[in-house]
Amino acid sequence: MSGFDVLTRGEVLDTALKARDYLITCGVPAALAAKDPRLWGRRAVDHSRLGWLDLPESSQALLAQLDDLVAEVRYSGLDHLVLVGLGAEGLAAQAIIDAGGGADPRGDVTVLDGADTAALDTVLKRLDRTLVILSSKAGVSIEGDAYRRVLVQAFRDHGLSEQEIAGRFVVITDHGSPLSEFAGQCGYRVGLTDPYLPGHFGALSAYGLVPAILAGTDVAPLLDQAAAASSSLAREDDNPGLLLGAVLGGCAQPPPGGVVRDKMVLREPGGGSALTGWISQLLATGTGKRGRGILPLDPAGLPGTDTCPDLHGIAVNPQSPAATDADTSLWAPLGAQFLLWEYATAVAGWLMGVNPFESAHDVIQETEDDAATILQNAGHGPLPTGQPSFVDGGIEVYTEPSGFDSYSLAGGVEALLRRVPATGYLSILTYLSGDFSGRYLAPSLARRIRRPVAYGSGPGYLHGTGSFHKDGPRNGAFLVVTGADLADHAVPGRPYTLGKLQLARALADVRALRRRGIPVLRLHLRDPIEGAGRLIDIARDAR
Incomplete structure (x- = not known):
């Protein structure tokens, strides 16, 4: 086309x-x-915030700059790309890779964004072929730091020297960002971008293009298509x-x-x-x-x-x-x-009447800082999840302080559905490893409430869309599903595991939503496989 x-x-x-x-x-x-x-007003938007309009031409320089790195990666046999990062930039890279394919038919890509900790197992089986890309406009996220620590230790256990480990990492970040300084100290290769470019407008910048190029995708036609438009x-x-x-x-x-x-x-x-x-x-x-x-x-x-x-x-x-x-x-x-x-x-x-170039940094940082505080205060002990309002068949039900006036799982879900505004929506947010997602619940619940149902996996979903849910019309209600992690990994140098980090993120997101007066029901599945089946049955039986 x-x-x-x-x-x-x-x-x-x-x-x-x-x-x-x-x-x-x-x-x-x-x-x-x-x-x-x-x-957007004399002071609301700086001229440089509109630099995304020039990217079809200005990003052409990336193609030649990466030639040597691409050749080195191919010569070293690193045909498995691991993309660590949250947000629209990583999705843009995935879209380019999916559409363009790779130069090496054996090559593939694994995304680590905290949504499915089991994905790490795939990476650990391919360490001899793996190149890692850390992508973040400011500093590496708490999930990014955890994955980096796990991968560095795995490379060490695999017999790589510190210099060889540094050669397995490529960092994409802004000029002058904390991540830029940190990556330089570690000896990682660093690709720097314009700090004024809005991250959600950066699909045609290094954030979207560099991972695709390293995955073997020819991005020159992509830039030509954008230039034509x-x-x-x-x-x-x-x-x-x-x-x-x-x-x-x-x-x-x-x-x-x-x-x-x-x-x-x-x-x-x-x-x-x-x-x-x-x-x-x-x-x-x-x-x-x-x-x-x-x-x-x-x-x-x-x-x-x-x-x-x-x-x-x-x-x-x-x-x-x-x-x-x-x-x-x-x-x-x-x-x-x-x-x-x-x-x-x-x-x-x-x-x-809104500034489309405002980042969601404050919304994102709020919950990330809260999750970090939760983990720090917990230390090696359990997280402060609080006492469930009740437990039904191995599923812990956490209602709001006022309660939902029900002591059954089906009744609790029904009470939440009644709180969806007439012009609002339900959002299903899952923090679980494995294949289960809100997609299995959305069709039945949408028919039940006759309102649309959004869904996504945490923490990436609210990282990318939280600006709407938290600062937009605020006419949603949230069903948050957490569960015991069946594929957990310790985080070297930290007193928590990836599963514990995922749960802390969920707790922080729930608190942020409730602070804004948004109805939230959290369900914790002690047995994620059995619990997911029960939730699907309850959604189908909802009346």
Whole structure:
């Protein structure tokens, strides 16, 4: 696919055309093309925050700079890439690798983001072939530090010298970041990026491209695709990014006597992918603030289109308009997808009156610092989980201090469902190793409450979308599922394991949500396999 186009219809078309005309009247396309930060107020946005518009050209320099490193990696037989990091940047890299494939057919990629501690076992079996990439704009996360410690010790046990271990790590971070200084002290290779570039707008920067290049993906066509789309973004007519932004931002505005369509369903042939995951995090971070925001959803969490007038659907590269019931369809190759969605998010943010380039650093750091404090205070002892409100069949049920007025698991879930606002949503957040996820519960619960259900794995889900859930409309309710870790690993130099760290993260996220008045029910599965089966049965039986 070489071209790009946006097609919309029905009520969404009318809304989008009015929003696009308003954008043109206000001179937004020309101002964005000129990278004029005054669009968001004289002091709200610095000119350098718009540098993502130049990445299709400026990132070309990366290709030649990495030639020697790529050759060394290939010569050393390091065809297993381990990507350690949370957030949209890692999802962008995954999307590029998935779409482009690797130069070496034996090569593969493992992502360590704290969501599934069992994934580490895969890495430990391939140490002789493994190259590790630590990716973070500021400092390495608490999960990143834990994984780095585990991998360094594993390399030592494998017989590698300290110099050889340093050669197995590549760090991507900002100029002047704490991680940059630390990596230099360790002797790791360091790739530095622009500290002013918003992380969620960095798909075409080193954060997205370097892991893909090291995995053997040819990213030159990707940048060419983005450059081809870039030439259309200065126009008022035939500007797909402007129309997509008008769809997003226009639907999120309260119409006279109508319903705000601030929940967007992303559809992609074959189901969700790293691309739609990246889009979700970009939009949630870019628009979720000041009591506003756009909530991206997976089709599996829908109750039926006739019951949720606040939904609108966007199909990504459908086979044809007739092949989908989405309101809007976007066709574009991957490089153009990145740039068009970034542009559309900027436009939607302007329409919604929010600064789309604000990072979610404070939201992220709040829970990370809280989790670190929980672990420090616990030392080698157990975490302060508190006493469960009750235990039902091996599942500990933790309600809010006021209680849910029920002493059965099914009753507790039902009580939470009743607290989903009429224009709100349910979110299922799982902190478990293995394959179980909220996807197994979402369809049944969505039909039960006739509201959409979002879901994801912690801590990455709230790391990437927490700006919406915590600083957006705050009209969600959360079902948080934790459990005993069946594939645990000690963290060298720390008094905790990966499983204990994962639970601390869950406790910190629950506390952050409750501080904001968001209803939360936490379930802890003493036996994750048996408990997951019970939850699926309860979701199916919900009435």
